[in-house]
Amino acid sequence: MSGLVLKLGPKERVLINGAVIENGDRRSRLSIITPNAHILRLRDAIHPDEAQTPVRRMCYATQLVLTGDAQALDMRQQLLRNIEELSRILTDADSRKLLTSATDAVLDGQFYHCLKALRALIPREDRLLAAGRS
Secondary structure, three states: OOOEEEEEOOOOEEEEOOEEEEOOOOOEEEEEOOOOOOEEEHHHOOOHHHOOOHHHHHHHHHHHHHHOOOOHHHHHHHHHHHHHHHHHHOOOHHHHHHHHHHHHHHHHOOHHHHHHHHHOOHHHHHHHHHHHHO
């Protein structure tokens, strides 16, 4: 993750190479210059118990790469396969765009961008699951 810039809000927490770091009372900006650092904003994190739907499971798998708990090469094929499966279900233009962004991010090794695109699909998934229950 060379050249990553984190903009943190007051009291926001981030996980960097296994250490939880909390920002102070004011907004701040951190430049991460160490390549391949494992970084995850804790506000973006999904607890394992919450990973009960296809999109949330993919988000969780992606965050495991970001925290260093899973190897990028090991997760790459699984994520690409799962994104392809989702693209058969989420066929609207906005979802397709997000899935394409997620795919491109995985192929480029940009797992934070993949997580961001996938997290944007969670509200759609929630609506579809709620509609299916009614």
